[in-house]
Amino acid sequence: QVPSLNRPDLLRQACYINGRWQPAGASSISVNNPASGAVIAAVPNLGRKETEEAIAGAQAALRPWSAKTGKERAVILMKWAQLMLKHQQDLGALMTSEQGKPLAEAVGEIAYAASFLEWFAEEAKRVEGDVFQSPKAGQRLMALKQPIGVCAAITPWNFPAAMITRKAGPALAAGCTMIVKPAEQTPLTALALAVLAEEAGVPPGVLQVLTGDAREIGGALCDSDVVRKLSFTGSTEVGRILMRQCAPTIKKLSLELGGNAPFIVFADADLDAAVDGIMASKYRNTGQTCVCANRIYVHDDVYEEVLKRLTAKVQGMKTGDGFGAGVTQGPLIDGDAVKKVQEHIADAVAKGAKIVTGGKLHALGGTFFEPTIVRDVTHDMKFSCEETFGPVAPIFRFKDEQEVLAMANDTIFGLAAYFYTRDYARIWRVSEGLEYGIVGINTGIISNEVGPFGGVKQSGLGREGSKYGIDEYLELKYLCIDLG
Ligand code: ADP
Numbered sequence: 001q002v003p004s005l006n007r008p009d010l011l012r013q014a015c016y017i018n019g020r021w022q023p024a025g026a027s028s029i030s031v032n033n034p035a036s037g038a039v040i041a042a043v044p045n046l047g048r049k050e051t052e053e054a055i056a057g058a059q060a061a062l063r064p065w066s067a068k069t070g071k072e073r074a075v076i077l078m079k080w081a082q083l084m085l086k087h088q089q090d091l092g093a094l095m096t097s098e099q100g101k102p103l104a105e106a107v108g109e110i111a112y113a114a115s116f117l118e119w120f121a122e123e124a125k126r127v128e129g130d131v132f133q134s135p136k137a138g139q140r141l142m143a144l145k146q147p148i149g150v151c152a153a154i155t156p157w158n159f160p161a162a163m164i165t166r167k168a169g170p171a172l173a174a175g176c177t178m179i180v181k182p183a184e185q186t187p188l189t190a191l192a193l194a195v196l197a198e199e200a201g202v203p204p205g206v207l208q209v210l211t212g213d214a215r216e217i218g219g220a221l222c223d224s225d226v227v228r229k230l231s232f233t234g235s236t237e238v239g240r241i242l243m244r245q246c247a248p249t250i251k252k253l254s255l256e257l258g259g260n261a262p263f264i265v266f267a268d269a270d271l272d273a274a275v276d277g278i279m280a281s282k283y284r285n286t287g288q289t290c291v292c293a294n295r296i297y298v299h300d301d302v303y304e305e306v307l308k309r310l311t312a313k314v315q316g317m318k319t320g321d322g323f324g325a326g327v328t329q330g331p332l333i334d335g336d337a338v339k340k341v342q343e344h345i346a347d348a349v350a351k352g353a354k355i356v357t358g359g360k361l362h363a364l365g366g367t368f369f370e371p372t373i374v375r376d377v378t379h380d381m382k383f384s385c386e387e388t389f390g391p392v393a394p395i396f397r398f399k400d401e402q403e404v405l406a407m408a409n410d411t412i413f414g415l416a417a418y419f420y421t422r423d424y425a426r427i428w429r430v431s432e433g434l435e436y437g438i439v440g441i442n443t444g445i446i447s448n449e450v451g452p453f454g455g456v457k458q459s460g461l462g463r464e465g466s467k468y469g470i471d472e473y474l475e476l477k478y479l480c481i482d483l484g
Contacts, residue, residue: 001033002040002097002188003323005090012191015044015211018057019204022050029184029211034100034331034367035321041098043187046212051179051220054208058150058177059226061205066147066175070124073173077124080200081117084110084161087196095160095189096322100330100367101285103322112447113161113193116465119449120169123470127174140481145474147175148252149228152221154214154242156234157333158288160186164193166453166464167231167254168207174473176229179208179221183234185333187211222246229473232256233290236413236458254462254472256290256454258387259415262408263293263444264430266401267301269420270442275309277444278393281418283317283371284445286329287391288337290459291416291438291446294388295377297396297404307375307395311357314371314393319362332367332390341369341390348374348381348394358391385411401426409435414457418444437463 002011013028014021027045032038044050065073084091092107099106132141153167164180171178182190187209194209210217221227222245232242233256246253263281265274281293298306319329332338338361345359358372369391377383377394388394398404408417418440419430431439437455440446447453452466462472 001038003093005093007087007090010087010090010192010195011041011094011188012195013041013043014191015046015050016191016194016198016207016209017050017054018208019198031098031185031188033097034185034333037366041188043191043211046210047216048220050212051210051217052224054179054210055150055220055224055226057205057208058179061177061203062147062150065172065177065203065206068175070127070173073175074121074124076201077117077121077169077173080197080202081114081121083196083200084114084117084193091161091189091192094192095186096330098186098188099157099160100322100333102327102330105285106322109159109162112449113159113165115449116162116165116169119465120173120470123170123467124173127470127474138483140483142479142481144477144479146477148473148475149176150226151176151178151229151231151473152227153178153180154218154221154230154232154234155180155182155190157183157185158285158290160189161193163233164190166469170464170470171231171473172202172206174470176473177206179210179227181210181214181217181221184211184214218242219245222251223249225249228252229254231462231472239460252472254464255460256464257415257458257460258413259290259292259455259459260294260385260387260411260413261291261416261418261436262434263296263417264398264404264408264419265296265298265302265306266419266421266423266426267299268422269302270422271302271306271309273442274420275306275313277418277420277440277442278310279313279444281440281444282393283314283329283391286332286369288333288389290387292389293393293418293444295384295396295408296393297398297407300397300399303395303397307356307373310393311373314373315357317371319368319371320364329371329391332369334367337389338367338369341388341392344382344386344388344390345372345374345392348377348383351378351381353377353381353394379407379410387413401430405430405433409433412458413455415455415459416440416446
């Protein structure tokens with residue numbers, strides 16, 4: 001069950017279309033608590049018709065919203081951020097109920113999510129164009145930045161709040177309107193955010209949240225000429241589908257897709273710091289983030305020592321219901337997630353890797369999985385090419401910098417990479433050599449609203465957060481003025 005909330009009205013089992021709350025009709029989708037499997041709510045199962053209605057609403061709302069000053073939009077976004085913080089505990093509790101992550105992580109995500117609204121509220125006031133020197137006398141050349149128009153966001157379940165504000169924040173700041181389709185597993189957090197957006201004064205049609213059939217809603221959003229931009233966070237596989245579906249209308253795209261992050265521990269690293277970094281990067285959200293370390297490369301000289309220290313920490317973690325005291329590992333999101341983790345472990349063991357700790361379903365049952373370490377992992381195993389998305393640390397061995405750099409880059413993905421060293425020249429060499437959009441150096445936590453987040457290669461297109469994030473929602477218009 002959803003725990004009692006200070007603001008019970010934050011639990012909505014209705015979609016937010018055009019400023020209206022539309023309850024489920026004949027058809028609904030149920031929301032489960034992954035810790036117990038219990039159904040905790042039901043939200044509307046909407047499709048193409050309602051999506052088209054939402055698109056029309058977003059189009060109607062566009063002109064008045066984009067005509068507001070940046071400062072006016074900033075005031076509303078800031079209010080939205082403040083409301084999120086005011087109701088941080090309730091929002092965290094809703095998130096833990098539908099997503100499973102430990103309550104402290106969920107409450108932390110709400111602050112992280114609100115930081116994008118705050119940041120982009122500030123950026124709304126700084127959308128600036130340019131004046132150029134003309135190569136021809138008597139002319140003036142300029143570039144204006146204008147909102148791209150109606151935007152859509154399709155978001156995943158692993159960060160049910162932050163993946164929405166990271167898109168809606170810059171979109172609304174820029175003067176765009178946005179339709180959000182949250183993941184079917186975690187609609188309650190998304191709908192609660194819409195309640196607070198409405199309360200903050202976001203006008204009808206400017207932000208809408210639709211739940212239902214991903215293919216139908218996604219299809220209608222992609223097919224529309226009115227929707228000028230799609231921002232998606234999710235799997236590379238679905239990213240490819242959406243990119244293809246957006247080709248006929250030449251939509252602008254932001255894609256935050258899968259990763260397979262290398263995490264390199266050089267022999268000169270501060271080993272305790274490196275182990276803390278592995279813990280943070282690998283086991284946060286029970287290993288279910290796109291920037292989670294997926295391949296941990298440890299130098300031969302320190303391999304056994306790192307394993308020893310890491311094992312002690314991993315064995316000290318508490319797995320359980322996200323509401324339980326001291327729990328740092330929640331359940332996996334669903335049965336498929338468990339199957340994938342089991343598959344990766346079985347594949348590695350069959351090829352000669354050894355389980356150091358964990359390795360199987362947790363005694364709690366359901367989708368709880370033991371925090372796991374696998375040693376003697378090599379590049380012929382699934383860990384090296386697929387995203388595991390679970391609490392499993394596969395430990396590879398390496399001998400020199402060139403070798404590990406080549407292994408780290410040997411993937412279609414390019415989202416986040418991490419390394420630990422105390423050699424400052426190596427910091428530069430390796431940072432420049434890693435083919436990744438984000439590099440954590442002597443840290444396992446890299447996400448915040450200020451840094452540009454995004455991947456290269458098949459991990460995606462575009463950047464979110466940072467001073468660059470708002471550009472994804474702006475078009476440049478070049479003005480060439482002849483003074484005659
Ligand atoms: P994950 O592995 O994180 O569940 P997905 O890429 O499957 O990642 O899902 C991310 C988001 O994409 C979710 O909101 C999901 O509903 C949506 N989605 C999945 N398939 C499609 C599709 N064919 N068209 C549009 N959206 C989709």
